[in-house]
Amino acid sequence: MSHTAGIRGNGTRESQKLKTRQALLDAALGLLAEQSLSSLGLREVTRAAGITPTAFYRHFGSVPALGVALVEQTLGSLHGMIGAVLAGTGDSEVRLDRSVELIRRHVREQPAHFRFIAREQHGGVGPVREAIAAQLRLFAEEVAAALAAESGSEGWSEEDLLMLGGLYVDHMVITASALLDAGPADDERVARTAGRRLRLIALGALHWLDEPAQGA
């Protein structure tokens, strides 16, 4: 192994390998728009990426392993997003609408990524399901942490913050799915419903501590 390339990452050989790897990931993502990972063939992917089937093994041990890499690439890039939504000024009404709009824009810019996650979240490939679950758990924790930093979260237990964080995350996933299922023409209608759902949830959170018997 080169003692410099690992740092530079732009050596002719190494960067070419990364390019091919990315071509495999991109080709797979494209094919996954219309099928699920468990029916995606290794030869199908290499054909779309423009390399021979055997070269696949230089990059991934199997198609499921490629799937896991795809999950990390897809969801890993979204981790900054939550801060961007929850931070900043504006009352909660405005922020809810901004959240929905942010999801809508991301879904329309990268439909294949969201389709993939929605499809494989409960799909037939175990390691991929687990990778998605792990990432979504991270998102829920990030939301919970952001909520904890807000005013109005004083009396909340950590468990309940995580419950609410998970609720928001699940609804982002549902909203993304709904947008994809409906198509761009129905964006406004779907976003409207999604916004109302979020508003109802936020309203529930606002009154959460009113309840006397919420423990146990």
Add this chain to the structure above:
Amino acid sequence: MSHTAGIRGNGTRESQKLKTRQALLDAALGLLAEQSLSSLGLREVTRAAGITPTAFYRHFGSVPALGVALVEQTLGSLHGMIGAVLAGTGDSEVRLDRSVELIRRHVREQPAHFRFIAREQHGGVGPVREAIAAQLRLFAEEVAAALAAESGSEGWSEEDLLMLGGLYVDHMVITASALLDAGPADDERVARTAGRRLRLIALGALHWLDEPAQGA
């Protein structure tokens, strides 16, 4: 065609055909515990059902068609459930816990059915996705109708009732998935979180009409 068998349904020939058809559906459901429909083979199903591959075509035109039949059988049998939950006495706290317990029990009694629905809701087979979406829409409408019949729903628009109905249905599906992902040992923890989510949503609904600016 016999002019009586259609009514009796227990003619030797006809009932045998139904038995084989059910054997195919059962075999498929069993196999779908560990894979998704798009990777399920016709030969695989007939092997598990104990018939030859060619006989499959006497019952279904394709594996996706079998999948659609499976959706209808699985979700069709649950349509009474909603009335059973929402009707009856008891305050809302009790009813929420009863809802979660009902889901938990059904999931543990028929795990394969719920696994199948969760997996194929966003899966790779179009007709099956559409069949599931149609059934879930029906459920949402049933819940909305049940909510409309309750006290406290006077000021609610039809759109908002449907929004809330969909929210409940989506959370039932999420809860079922969470139970399946976690395994029976964690039932209590998952049910507790699911119950709290439902409680928060119900709380939001309770205060929905307090909001002055909820229209548009």
Add this chain to the structure above:
DNA sequence: TGTACATCAGTGAACGCGCGTTCACTGATGTAC
């Protein structure tokens, strides 16, 4: 009731096809001196 004919669920052989994986290889890139 008995007989002759029709129906049709399930059989078994056969087909062409694309799959995942192996193997020895090629030749450009990288390293040592």
Add this chain to the structure above:
DNA sequence: TGTACATCAGTGAACGCGCGTTCACTGATGTAC
């Protein structure tokens, strides 16, 4: 800088296998008279 050797991403042939679908068939069940 120049040369000899090492590395290794990608090649191409080959394999055995299970797949979906076709076809002509069998024989039990059902119908007509």
